[in-house]
Amino acid sequence: MDERFMRMALEEAQRAYDLDEVPVGAVLVKGGKVLSRSHNLCEAASDPTAHAEMLAIKEAIRKTGGLLLGSTLYVTLEPCAMCAGAALNTRISRIVFGAFDIRGGCCGSVADITDGWFNHSIEVMGGILEHESKALLSRFFANKR
Amino acid sequence: MDERFMRMALEEAQRAYDLDEVPVGAVLVKGGKVLSRSHNLCEAASDPTAHAEMLAIKEAIRKTGGLLLGSTLYVTLEPCAMCAGAALNTRISRIVFGAFDIRGGCCGSVADITDGWFNHSIEVMGGILEHESKALLSRFFANKR
Numbered sequence A, B: 001m002d003e004r005f006m007r008m009a010l011e012e013a014q015r016a017y018d019l020d021e022v023p024v025g026a027v028l029v030k031g032g033k034v035l036s037r038s039h040n041l042c043e044a045a046s047d048p049t050a051h052a053e054m055l056a057i058k059e060a061i062r063k064t065g066g067l068l069l070g071s072t073l074y075v076t077l078e079p080c081a082m083c084a085g086a087a088l089n090t091r092i093s094r095i096v097f098g099a100f101d102i103r104g105g106c107c108g109s110v111a112d113i114t115d116g117w118f119n120h121s122i123e124v125m126g127g128i129l130e131h132e133s134k135a136l137l138s139r140f141f142a143n144k145r
Helices: A002-018 A052-064 A081-089 A130-144 B002-018 B052-064 B081-089 B130-144
Strands: A025-030 A033-039 A071-077 A094-099 A123-126 B025-030 B033-039 B071-077 B094-099 B123-126
Touching (some): A002 A025, A002 A052, A002 A071, A033 A052, A052 A071, B002 B052, B002 B094, B002 B130
Parallel strands (some): A094 A123, B071 B094
């Protein structure tokens, strides 16, 4: 189940790649149904906050009109502070991510803000289809050099 | 100077209060000029990510078309993880806040993600016009009970 939705997140990451955006994709799922799916659009939007997770969270909020308790955020790269914080604020229950981000990851790598610091905690699982997520990112940055 | 812009942020917080929103206001300033000002709109937008800081950051990005290096974020309440993370992502140089948030503040109270954890650090000063910011919040929550 987790792999299935992570493959969907990887499809989103590929879309970002095709647009010359840092290839990160995200899918929000609740009760086995996809609430939203999105990919990084920082370049196109000239907006450093247009991360895949933020866009997916915003779309899911628009659709559901409320908090996202009980939902799982699938994302190909470990969320940063902003995105993990947005997941906390919207009461997302679970985060499943692909590649670890040793520079900015806030679900364990640099910091872990998901577990017990605030009035809501998020269950986190990292490394799902890690190789595929990482390979896409590596290919992107190799092409940039 | 800091007090002057914090008074402006307090005006924004009062606007939120008048709209029955949790009264938090934010102002982004660069080179002595106001880039943007905003207030919490979580209820009106049915969006738990519509914090004053996020809205001010988004507006400033739209106006400047880029990163916010050299700018100062004035906000009446200590930023949460999402907003402090957005400040990191947009390279805001300085955060000046009013009241401390012992439940969710990520600029020192619960956690401090602004200093040295990532590839960008933010200078932080808390407690500017703290009493006024806190009084407005207290009044709001007292009315809710």
